[in-house]
Each structure stands twice: as structure tokens, then as C-alpha cells.
Amino acid sequence: MAKRPTKLQMLAQTGAPAKTCQATESVCADFLDYLRSECHLAANTIAAYGRDMKRFCSWVGKRKLNQLTIGDLSAYIGKLQSFGLAPASIARNVVATRTFFKYLQLEGIVDANPAELIATQKMWQRMPGVLSRSQVDAFLKAPRRTDAYWQRDVAMLEVLYATGCRASEVCSIRVRDLSLSEKHLKCEGKGGKQRMVPIGSQAIAAIDRYTEEVRGKLAAKCPHPPEPLFLSRSGRALDRIQLWRLVKFYARRVGIDPKISPHSLRHSFATHLLAGGADLRHVQEMLGHASIQTTQIYTHVEHSRLKKVHQSFHPRA
Incomplete structure (x- = not known):
């Protein structure tokens, strides 16, 4: 035709x-x-x-x-x-x-x-913002028990850092995408591409607490049973804007640069893995990058940190 x-x-x-x-x-x-x-x-x-x-x-x-x-x-x-x-x-x-x-x-x-x-x-005229390990620790502890739905917020922040998922990917995670006993979850990335992402024990514990104590109550507020894991106070799926606002709120609480975003945790995830000796190809797969060149960005970030260490401590720097 x-x-x-x-x-x-x-x-x-x-x-x-x-x-x-x-x-x-x-x-x-x-x-x-x-x-x-x-x-x-x-x-x-x-x-x-x-x-x-x-x-x-x-x-x-x-x-x-x-x-x-x-x-x-x-x-x-x-x-x-x-x-x-x-x-x-x-x-x-x-x-x-x-x-x-x-x-x-x-x-x-x-x-x-x-x-x-x-x-x-x-x-890379401008490096992506990366949090230090101590900043990440403080950030993940920012939600307080006096906060409404603090269990959800702790689980959400833990998942962001534990998986390196994008904000939209975290918001779209469904309960049936979780395989916590096998320590991984399924997420849908750009172009509808799905991938399996490993998840650590602290994030798993946070998800378990949230699903046992809070999620059922939130889901009951919605006339139709929602599929997404993370729900808003109305019982509907938490969207990217709400997630972004929560990240900003908790960053201000613990004195971290308010310019950070959910993507900052993705940058930190990748940089900390590479600093620990992770293979670049494995990091590429976990991030869902189509090209290895995109993942190589984080080697530049890590190299810039090494330069600072060298300049600060080497006697002939």
C-alpha cells in the first residue's frame, strides 16, 4: 500500500x-x-x-x-x-x-x-550531582515516625538508592513486580523496556514494613484496587511530581543541597558502585542504559574525585 x-x-x-x-x-x-x-x-x-x-x-x-x-x-x-x-x-x-x-x-x-x-x-561540562555515602545515610534516615506515611517514604527513598531506578520507574513499580525473596524487582524503563534490578536487604525490610503497615490502608481509599507499589494519601499511584517534592523536603530537613532530585540518588548509586569496583557493563545493565557511553559518564565523575584526592594529599601534586 x-x-x-x-x-x-x-x-x-x-x-x-x-x-x-x-x-x-x-x-x-x-x-x-x-x-x-x-x-x-x-x-x-x-x-x-x-x-x-x-x-x-x-x-x-x-x-x-x-x-x-x-x-x-x-x-x-x-x-x-x-x-x-x-x-x-x-x-x-x-x-x-x-x-x-x-x-x-x-x-x-x-x-x-x-x-x-x-x-x-x-x-560533561557539568558533572551530575552525587551525594557522599554519609549524605546518603543521613538522607535515608530523614523520614521521622511523626511524619504521615513515613514507612512509605523510607521504602521509597531506599528503593531509589538501592536500585538506581529513575523516578518514573519507581512510581510505576507494581506489587507483582517484586521478588523480594529473590532480592530483585522488575521495572519498566524508557521505551517500555523491562529489566530485572537487584535490591538489598535494607530496602527489602523497608518495603515489607510499608506493605504490612500502611499500603493496605492507602489502597482502601481508592474504589479500584491500585497496582502500583507506592500510593499517595488518596490511595492512587504516587506520581513523579509528588516523589520529587518528597525528595526535596527530606533533603532540606537533613541539610543537603536542595537542588538534589530523585536523579541524584541514581547518580550516587552508579558512582558508588563504580568506586567499589563494579564492572561498567553490569552498572549499565542495572541502570537500563542503551549505550555504554552513557554509563561511562560515571567513570568521569569518579575520576574527578580521584583527582581531588591526589591534589589534596600527594606531595608533588
């Missing part, structure tokens, strides 16, 4: 004024549908690409997509830097732009792909 022409192709065939701002927004929407339906990317990834493409469409304006050059796209990346975006955000915008132009080629909207020549933004 012949592929249905896109809106931009139909504009070109009819001789209508092609690639206006409206048309660019239209093809960007088609691109997101393509990522969703054919590439099966995760909802959070689609949302991030959507924000990137909205910014890109605003920059393109009334220019024609098939007339953009590498110079134009380089200027766009420079514009992103002027917005004060983090290096990681700029790098993701580069990836989104490259992927978008590959899609345009597939659809026959452009012949050449200037986005392939965009220089990659170096991800």
Missing part, C-alpha cells in the same frame, strides 16, 4: 506556499506521532521531544525546512545556549533535531540532512 503523503508534501505538489510556520508545526506534530506509534518511545521521552520541537518550530518561523543549512542549525544551537539551557538539555535538543531531519528525509520532505553535521554538545 502506498504511503499517504504528508501535509508538507501535498503543499509542495499543489504549488502552495510551502513550509510556512503553520506547516512546520503540522509536520512536527506528525513527527511526534511517528515517534509514538512507530518508534514506541516512552511518554516522558515524547513529551521532552515535544518541548524541543515547539522551541524549534518557533525558531524556524516562516523559513522553509528544505532550505535550512548547517549554518542555520548551528545558529539555532547557539540560540539554545543563550537561553541558559543545561548542557544535557542542549544535547537532547541536538538529538531531537537530528532525528527530526532523518524523519523529513524518510518522508521525502528534504533531500539532504544538514543536521547530521551539527557538533555534539559535550555532556
Whole structure:
């Protein structure tokens, strides 16, 4: 069956004024549908690409997509830097732009792909925040028995650090995903990819206490039995925003930098494993990274710490 022409192709065939701002927004929407339906990317990834493409469409304006050059796209990346975006955000915008132009080629909207020549933004102009072991210990002890649902919060924080899971992965863990007797759990990562993640005895004890003392009471508040492990006070699944707020709250309580996020515990998990001698490939598997290059980030973090130790204590540093 012949592929249905896109809106931009139909504009070109009819001789209508092609690639206006409206048309660019239209093809960007088609691109997101393509990522969703054919590439099966995760909802959070689609949302991030959507924000990137909205910014890109605003920059393109009334220019024609098939007339953009590498110079134009380089200027766009420079514009992103002027917005004060983090290096990681700029790098993701580069990836989104490259992927978008590959899609345009597939659809026959452009012949050449200037986005392939965009220089990659170096991800490690800024190292990810990593907590020390003593900070992690203090943080995991931050919930107090006087706090509402402290058992849930202790279990949640323990799972974040014990598994290195992303916030969205922790929120989506279901009771049936737990295999605590075998010391692992199943989580669903980006693109719907599932993986088995080991979990330690302290996190297991915290989960057991939470499920025995609190979860049943929270679940009873919801008319339909909820599947997720971690529930809000209303009995529904705890979402990423609520998790983020709880992490910030407990960080402030124990005097840790309030800029930390659930991802800081993921960074700490990986860095502490590598510092202890863990194999990089094993850490990659536990984190659910598609590429070993992403996991190598944490070797740079650990090396930066070693440099500081060397400079502080070596007599000829």
C-alpha cells in the first residue's frame, strides 16, 4: 500500500506556499506521532521531544525546512545556549533535531540532512550531582515516625538508592513486580523496556514494613484496587511530581543541597558502585542504559574525585 503523503508534501505538489510556520508545526506534530506509534518511545521521552520541537518550530518561523543549512542549525544551537539551557538539555535538543531531519528525509520532505553535521554538545561540562555515602545515610534516615506515611517514604527513598531506578520507574513499580525473596524487582524503563534490578536487604525490610503497615490502608481509599507499589494519601499511584517534592523536603530537613532530585540518588548509586569496583557493563545493565557511553559518564565523575584526592594529599601534586 502506498504511503499517504504528508501535509508538507501535498503543499509542495499543489504549488502552495510551502513550509510556512503553520506547516512546520503540522509536520512536527506528525513527527511526534511517528515517534509514538512507530518508534514506541516512552511518554516522558515524547513529551521532552515535544518541548524541543515547539522551541524549534518557533525558531524556524516562516523559513522553509528544505532550505535550512548547517549554518542555520548551528545558529539555532547557539540560540539554545543563550537561553541558559543545561548542557544535557542542549544535547537532547541536538538529538531531537537530528532525528527530526532523518524523519523529513524518510518522508521525502528534504533531500539532504544538514543536521547530521551539527557538533555534539559535550555532556560533561557539568558533572551530575552525587551525594557522599554519609549524605546518603543521613538522607535515608530523614523520614521521622511523626511524619504521615513515613514507612512509605523510607521504602521509597531506599528503593531509589538501592536500585538506581529513575523516578518514573519507581512510581510505576507494581506489587507483582517484586521478588523480594529473590532480592530483585522488575521495572519498566524508557521505551517500555523491562529489566530485572537487584535490591538489598535494607530496602527489602523497608518495603515489607510499608506493605504490612500502611499500603493496605492507602489502597482502601481508592474504589479500584491500585497496582502500583507506592500510593499517595488518596490511595492512587504516587506520581513523579509528588516523589520529587518528597525528595526535596527530606533533603532540606537533613541539610543537603536542595537542588538534589530523585536523579541524584541514581547518580550516587552508579558512582558508588563504580568506586567499589563494579564492572561498567553490569552498572549499565542495572541502570537500563542503551549505550555504554552513557554509563561511562560515571567513570568521569569518579575520576574527578580521584583527582581531588591526589591534589589534596600527594606531595608533588
